[in-house]
Each structure stands twice: as structure tokens, then as C-alpha cells.
Amino acid sequence: MPTQHDAVEVIxxxxxxxxxxxxxxxxxxxxxTRGAVADEQMAALAMAILLNGMDRREIARWTxxxxxxxxxxxxxxxxRPTADKHSTGGVGDKITLPLAxxxxxxxxxxxxxxxRGLGHTGGTLDKLESIPGWRAALxxxxxxxxxxxxxxxxxxxxxxxxxADKKLYALRDVTGTVEAIPLIASxxxxxxxxxxxxxxxxxxxxxxxxxxxxxxxxxxxxxxxxALGKDAGVNTVALLTDMSTPLGLTAGNAIxxxxxxxxxxxxxxxxxxxxxxxxxxxxxxGAGRDDVDPAEKLADGSAIDVWKQMIRAQDGDPDAAxxxxxxxxVVTAPTSGVLTRLDAMAVGLAAxxxxxxxxxxxxPVQAGAGxxxxxxxxxEVTAGAPLFTLLTDDEHRFERALASLEGGYDxxxxxxxxxxxxxxxx
Ligand code: URA
Numbered sequence: 001m002p003t004q005h006d007a008v009e010v011i012x013x014x015x016x017x018x019x020x021x022x023x024x025x026x027x028x029x030x031x032x033t034r035g036a037v038a039d040e041q042m043a044a045l046a047m048a049i050l051l052n053g054m055d056r057r058e059i060a061r062w063t064x065x066x067x068x069x070x071x072x073x074x075x076x077x078x079x080r081p082t083a084d085k086h087s088t089g090g091v092g093d094k095i096t097l098p099l100a101x102x103x104x105x106x107x108x109x110x111x112x113x114x115x116r117g118l119g120h121t122g123g124t125l126d127k128l129e130s131i132p133g134w135r136a137a138l139x140x141x142x143x144x145x146x147x148x149x150x151x152x153x154x155x156x157x158x159x160x161x162x163x164a165d166k167k168l169y170a171l172r173d174v175t176g177t178v179e180a181i182p183l184i185a186s187x188x189x190x191x192x193x194x195x196x197x198x199x200x201x202x203x204x205x206x207x208x209x210x211x212x213x214x215x216x217x218x219x220x221x222x223x224x225x226x227a228l229g230k231d232a233g234v235n236t237v238a239l240l241t242d243m244s245t246p247l248g249l250t251a252g253n254a255i256x257x258x259x260x261x262x263x264x265x266x267x268x269x270x271x272x273x274x275x276x277x278x279x280x281x282x283x284x285x286g287a288g289r290d291d292v293d294p295a296e297k298l299a300d301g302s303a304i305d306v307w308k309q310m311i312r313a314q315d316g317d318p319d320a321a322x323x324x325x326x327x328x329x330v331v332t333a334p335t336s337g338v339l340t341r342l343d344a345m346a347v348g349l350a351a352x353x354x355x356x357x358x359x360x361x362x363x364p365v366q367a368g369a370g371x372x373x374x375x376x377x378x379x380e381v382t383a384g385a386p387l388f389t390l391l392t393d394d395e396h397r398f399e400r401a402l403a404s405l406e407g408g409y410d411x412x413x414x415x416x417x418x419x420x421x422x423x424x425x426x
Contacts, residue, residue, distance in 0.1 A: 102280050113156070136156040202236065225238060374388070
């Protein structure tokens, strides 16, 4: 039982730019999880942390206290090493879908506990739930058994994992306190450390469609998370990757599953393949298996075999037709030239407004909704040829989705390609 403190004392300390003691942190996280610290008090503390920050020791202690609020999984008795990936969230970011079965096909188990989407970035579980029959909820025993037999699991994080974070994240979402590096880093890393993975690769997104708009803040977040992971004994590295342009050619649910299957079948957009392979190589290296080449496992069909086993193990039918939106609307290119910019935030908002994402946690999502873009920056476009296809079940959603795409792209004459992987921190 942590030493007793007082919520106001802890709030005042951070408001007045003091460092919180270990004992204050342990107490406030425990008391908040139990309901003894009120939401308005935690909101005030979160705002004080956003404004005044926390040092490395405070962040490490805050993370440890959130881990201690729930259960900690242990996969050390599995017959193969484990590695996981976490992305800070982006538009068209379906990488987990091809990545988990690919890494499993290379001999490393992937315990991927995922979430549903909120706002303009999609959720991995929402995407997989567009596959007929697929089930996100697994017991710990089912998860363990599937990791042993198939090697990859993507499922919902149970309520027992870092419950303090669940409560705090929901509160931050409605109090303007999401964008605090100490709170983001501790939120992500408490879940990943509690999940029990041996190695972890962080995909920290930078750009208009990401939380972190600048390379400097993304680097600070990445360095903070890598230090937290290493201190907890998890072999952690981070890649900073571009999210000014959305990934691939689709943002939505079923359409992103289809694009992932294309990648697993040896095709798919070049940027999705590049990032999947870059992250797979890091995961394999972190788990001590850098002797395996993941590109070979895409080419020889073993990655797609694991995908099918992974979907079937969770009652999904990997061969069933995916849902298709009832309505579609094509946007054509106004002029001919080279697509010089495609803004990730504009595309993400359009997909969200079409019904692919949710505004509140309890909202349903449409499996078939989303945006398909027919060109990527650097591609030639022709006046009158399709540039975007918008998909939804509700025709009335087109108007607002179209408004979000306005000003979201440029057609010009020359394009200077930017690297997808900006930096590596590890
Ligand atoms: N994702 C998380 O899990 N937590 C945050 O705070 C931000 C993104």
C-alpha cells in the first residue's frame, strides 16, 4: 500500500514546477485507479504535467506505477522469442496487419495487443473486425496457445492491463492533455512493458497526420520511450517515420485489410512494403534473429500462410469477401501534372467523416468506408482522371469528406522525394 498523500498537495507540487517524489507518484496513480482521486483532480495534475513536464526519473516511476496498477504478462516460457511493434498512429497505417504474420513466419512470436481508433487515425482492431467472423477478444490462455501454435496474435488488450492508463487516457482525451510527452511515453510504454514482449520496435510518426508534427518533438518522444523500455529490460528501438503523406493507397477498414493482404501476397504499394520490411528487420534483430530475411518470407508465401492461420485461429474467414461500402464518389484531378503533395491529415479526416473512424469511443465504424487515392506524390496525374474514390454507406457524408480534402493536395511540375524512415533511435 503506497504512503498516503493528498491529491491537492501533489497537484500544487507540479503546478509549482517541483519534481514529484516516488511516493507521491505511486500514491496518486493507485488512488486514481481506485477512484479515491477524482477525475477533476487528475485532470488538473495532467494539465500541470503538460505545462511543466516531468524528468526521466518521474516518467519512469509514473510508468512503473501504471504497470503496477494491473497484471503483467509473461511469455518467457514460449518456445520462441517475442517481439512487438507500436506505432504512435497515422493515416493509412495498416503495417501491423502484414508485419505480425511476417515476423512470425521468420520464427519470432508477436504478441500484439491493439486498440480501436479514435479520431482521424484508424484502429487495428477496427480494420480486422471487417473480416467476417474475426474476434478481437481472447483470454490470456487463448493468446498464449495461439502464440505457440501460429506465432502471431493481434487482439484487444484486456481490462487487466495497465487499468490506470485506460482511465487516464480517456480523461486526457477530453481535457486537452493528450499531447504531453511524459504522458504519451508512459501511456504507451506501460502497456507495452506489461504486455511482456522481449523486444519492441516503436514507429514514431512525424508530420501533419501524426501527434508529433516536428522531428524534434518526435525524437524527444522516441528517446523517452526507448529509455523507458531499456530500463525495464525490453530490447527497444525506435524509427522516426514520415506521416505527412498517408501510407499506401487506402485509409479505412476493409480496404486497408485488402491492401495488407496484397502486401502479404508479394504485391502492394512500395511504401507499405518498405516500412513493413524495415520494422520486421528491427523486430528480428531485437529478438536475436537477424539471420532471417523477411523479404524472402513475403516472396515465398509463408507470410500469407501465417496470416490465414492467424485469422482462422480467431474465428475469421481469410477467404471470405470483405464488406463493400454502399455508396462511392470519385474525385477527378482538376489539372494534369505531378502530384506534389498529399496531406495525411486531410485524407485521415475524410476517411473519418465517411464513417471509417469514430468520434466517441462507443460509436460503431463502417467496415467498407474510407478513401482510396489513385496517385501518390511523385506520380503523374491527368486532368479528369480519378484522383480519389470516397466510400461510405451514407451518401450524406460525402459533402463534409470532400470539404476536408480541399486544399489537401497539390498538382505541380516537380517533386522531391523525402525519405520514409527519417531516423533510428536505439
Ligand atoms: N497512444 C497511447 O496509447 N497513449 C497515448 O497517450 C497516446 C497515444
